[in-house]
Amino acid sequence: MRLSTLLLALLLATPAPARAEGNPWVPFADGPDLVILHTNDTHAHLEPYDRKELRSVGGIARRATMIRQARKQFGDKLLVVDAGDTFQGTPVFNFFRGKADYEAMDAAGYEATTVGNHDLDEGLDNLKTQIKSRSMRLISSNLVDATTRKPVFGADWVVERGGNRIGIFGVIGEVSAWQSIARKHRKGLDVLPAAETARRKAQELRAKGCKTILMLSHSGFEEDQALAAAVPGIDLIIGGHSHTRVDHPKEVRCGTWTTLVAQAFQWGEYLGRIELDLAPDGHIQAHNGFLVPVAGDTPEAEDVATLVKGYTSRIEIAMGEVVGQAPQGLSTDGKYDRECGLGRWASDIVRQTTGAEIAFLNAGGLRASINPGPVHVGDIYQVFPFENTLVTLSMTGSQLRRLLGLVARREAGLLYMSGATALLGDGKVEEVLVGGKPLQDGRVYRVATIDYLAQANDKYTTFSEATQFKDQGILLRDAIIDWVRKHPKASEPQGIRLQVRSWPAKS
Numbered sequence: 001m002r003l004s005t006l007l008l009a010l011l012l013a014t015p016a017p018a019r020a021e022g023n024p025w026v027p028f029a030d031g032p033d034l035v036i037l038h039t040n041d042t043h044a045h046l047e048p049y050d051r052k053e054l055r056s057v058g059g060i061a062r063r064a065t066m067i068r069q070a071r072k073q074f075g076d077k078l079l080v081v082d083a084g085d086t087f088q089g090t091p092v093f094n095f096f097r098g099k100a101d102y103e104a105m106d107a108a109g110y111e112a113t114t115v116g117n118h119d120l121d122e123g124l125d126n127l128k129t130q131i132k133s134r135s136m137r138l139i140s141s142n143l144v145d146a147t148t149r150k151p152v153f154g155a156d157w158v159v160e161r162g163g164n165r166i167g168i169f170g171v172i173g174e175v176s177a178w179q180s181i182a183r184k185h186r187k188g189l190d191v192l193p194a195a196e197t198a199r200r201k202a203q204e205l206r207a208k209g210c211k212t213i214l215m216l217s218h219s220g221f222e223e224d225q226a227l228a229a230a231v232p233g234i235d236l237i238i239g240g241h242s243h244t245r246v247d248h249p250k251e252v253r254c255g256t257w258t259t260l261v262a263q264a265f266q267w268g269e270y271l272g273r274i275e276l277d278l279a280p281d282g283h284i285q286a287h288n289g290f291l292v293p294v295a296g297d298t299p300e301a302e303d304v305a306t307l308v309k310g311y312t313s314r315i316e317i318a319m320g321e322v323v324g325q326a327p328q329g330l331s332t333d334g335k336y337d338r339e340c341g342l343g344r345w346a347s348d349i350v351r352q353t354t355g356a357e358i359a360f361l362n363a364g365g366l367r368a369s370i371n372p373g374p375v376h377v378g379d380i381y382q383v384f385p386f387e388n389t390l391v392t393l394s395m396t397g398s399q400l401r402r403l404l405g406l407v408a409r410r411e412a413g414l415l416y417m418s419g420a421t422a423l424l425g426d427g428k429v430e431e432v433l434v435g436g437k438p439l440q441d442g443r444v445y446r447v448a449t450i451d452y453l454a455q456a457n458d459k460y461t462t463f464s465e466a467t468q469f470k471d472q473g474i475l476l477r478d479a480i481i482d483w484v485r486k487h488p489k490a491s492e493p494q495g496i497r498l499q500v501r502s503w504p505a506k507s
Contacts, residue, residue, distance in 0.1 A: 026286045032275035033162050034212070037067055037080045038264055040240025043089025043118065043367075044385075045267040046104055046308045048296065050371070057293070058268040061300035061308060064108035066271050066292065068301065071109065077162035080109050083240030083263070084116025084172070084218035089367055091319050091381040092311055097122050098130040100311040106134050107304050112157060114170030114216035115140040116240060117177045120185045121386065124152065139170035139216060141201050142192040152189065156201060158208055164278055166212050167205030171197055173219025177241050180364070182457050194219060195227050202233035211282020214238065224261050225252050232257035235284050236274070239263045249274060249289040260284065264291055319378030323481060324488035329372035331492070335363045336414055338500070341492025342366055342383070343416035348493055349483045351418040354392050354472060356448035358400070358434060359418040362458060365450065365476075366416075375484055384477040388450040393466040397432075398441040403462040404429045409504060412459040417497045427504035450476050 048059035071078050086105065087098045098119070105113070113136060119127055131138045131153075140153045156169040171194040172178055178191045194217070202213050213235050217224050220242035228237055232254040240263060249260040264272035270291035277286035330342035343366055351359035368382045395403070400420075406412040408424040420439075423431040432439035449463070451471060456464040484490055 026277070026288055028275070028277045028286065028288075032074070032077065032288075033278040034164060034166070034276040035070065035074045035078050036214070036236070036238070036272075036274045036276070037070060037078065038082065038238045038262065038272040038274070039063070039268055039270075040083035040218075040238070040264055041085040041116070041243050041266040042082070042101070042268045043085055043266065044087060044093035044098075044101055045090055046092055046100060047090075047312060049267070051269075056296035059294060059300065060104045060108050060268060061302075061305035062294050062298040063268055063271055064301035064304040065299050066294070067109040070273075075162075076160075079159070079161055079166065079214075080111050081168070081214075081216060081238060082110055082113035083216050083238050084114045084170075085118045085240055086113060086116065088118040088121045088385050089267070089382065090385065091315055091378055093121075094381060094385060094387075095315050096311055097126055100308065102130050102134050102136065104304060104308055106136050107307055108301070110136050111159075112137040112139055112168060112170075112216065114138070114218055115143055115153065115172050116218040117172065117180045120181050123185050124189065128152075139168060140172060141169040142171045142174070142194060142197040144190050144192060146188050146190040149190070156205060158205065158210055164212055164282060165210050166214060167202075167208065167210030168214045168216065169198075169201040169205065170216040171219060173217070173223045173241060175223060176220050177218050180458055182452055183455055194223070195230055198227055198231045198234060202231070206233065212236075212276075212278060212284070217241075220244075221246065221261070221263050224263075225250065228252035228259035228261055229254050232259075234259045235282075236260045236276075237262070238272070238274075245270070245291070247291055249287065258284075260287060260289070262289060268294055270294060316378075319376060319381065321377045322374045323377060323380075324375040324484040324490050326370050326372060326375050326490040328491060330370040330490060332366050332369045335366055339414075339416065339496055339498055340366070342369060344418070344493045344495075344497065345490065346384075346480065347416040347418035347497075349480055350390060350448050350450075350476070353474070353479045353483065354390055354448040356392055356419070356446045358420045358445055359448040360403075360453060361416045361450065362453055362460070363414040363416065364458060365452070370490070375490055377481060380477060380480050380484070384480055386450075386452065386476075388452050388476045390448060390472040390474045390476055390479055391451050391454045392446060392448050392468075392470050392472065393454055393463070394444050394468040395447050395462075395466045396441065397439045397443050397445065399462055399465050400439060400445060400447075401429050401432060401441065402465075403460065404432065404498075406460060406462060407498070408500075412461075415460075415498065421497045421499070423499050423501060425501035430501070 217239040221244040224239040243266040245265040246263040249262040274289040
């Protein structure tokens with residue numbers, strides 16, 4: 001029996017398995033009172049996928065098998081939830097706009113999810129359409145209509161599990177997640193402060209007789225911990241957005257109160273499992289939490305696999321077309337802290353396609369690496385899933401310096417450049433060269449980027465100062481595909497464009 005099969009069998013068996021060293025298993029005399037299975041940031045990865053050293057991981061049909069086995073074992077003590085960003089990440093979303101994802105989650109046995117920033121990538125109306133016919137609940141307590149100030153989805157859910165009354169609410173983080181949503185998709189919406197919302201909802205749900213409070217959060221692991229340290233009364237936070245692998249729930253103290261904070265990495269590669277021993281008042285008195293690999297030898301639920309295949313088969317011919325070769329691959333390793341080869345390669349393509357002097361792409365827009373070997377159309381869809389168009393605009397040297405200052409101070413994320421180099425150090429822009437010559441503050445430069453950045457999204461506010469904005473009407477993804485067809489050997493450009501001597505100290 002392979003290791004992953006053995007692990008799955010152990011985790012789903014009645015006896016408690018041994019835990020990792022330093023995190024001992026807590027035995028429950030009568031078994032757990034509540035079992036929660038959870039995922040986050042699945043990003044349209046409905047089918048299994050390969051990643052570097054691991055082959056065939058993930059897949060919602062495998063998760064369906066695991067969920068059904070757990071339901072058979074634990075009955076009404078089981079709760080299955082997700083923490084958002086179900087949409088965007090593979091061609092399945094580009095073609096079906098989330099319908100396939102929510103239908104598959106329903107079939108697999110998910111009961112509730114919350115709104116992630118990418119769930120709004122096709123706008124609020126699309127999200128409402130996709131959830132409308134589903135039995136799974138979409139819970140968001142602080143995403144509100146900008147006029148009425150009322151939640152646009154269900155603000156909470158009260159459910160009985162194993163004789164325990166559970167109160168569930170959801171938040172989207174107002175710092176990173178909310179500001180990552182394109183401005184055009186925020187129109188008519190607003191977000192209430194997560195901590196204030198959490199404090200209020202915990203009190204409201206306690207008043208409704210809920211003894212255990214669960215928060216679904218799409219805020220990021222750091223923000224979730226900060227909220228737990230500031231707001232008592234929440235028993236468990238299941239989070240997403242930062243794609244953090246939290247092997248065991250972290251205990252966070254707020255005075256005498258302890259909140260568990262959990263997250264299950266990304267793309268459905270793991271199924272998080274938390275077993276709770278509850279006191280008569282509903283408070284968690286003991287817990288076991290861990291991540292179960294969704295491994296290649298986990299059997300697929302046939303009905304869910306057939307459902308998914310019904311969608312993917314409609315696009316697999318187009319996605320399977322080979323347009324080039326990447327003998328060494330194109331990596332995104334460390335993309336948020338230092339330049340990666342794929343970012344340099346893609347920014348070069350943007351500059352040369354548009355004829356601009358300088359091109360910029362953001363680290364967050366690079367969604368996957370390209371593995372060594374043939375490059376398929378579907379690979380490029382996974383790297384560049386967003387419907388972003390190329391734009392050109394004019395910026396002065398001083399504006400470009402201020403833009404890079406946002407990166408230097410870490411007020412915005414890393415940018416990938418083509419046609420220019422820069423040296424950053426201790427929160428300052430020390431040197432910028434364009435075409436090998438020093439940046440001139442008073443000169444106007446022709447710049448290329450994507451519409452998302454040009455509209456000053458994701459905290460790149462300086463782009464709003466640019467002039468002569470022109471949308472080229474070409475999707476970034478299509479420009480990349482066309483370039484690879486014409487230049488079929490893809491390799492990482494050498495040389496660092498954005499060199500960071502030192503980042504500023506965290507306050």
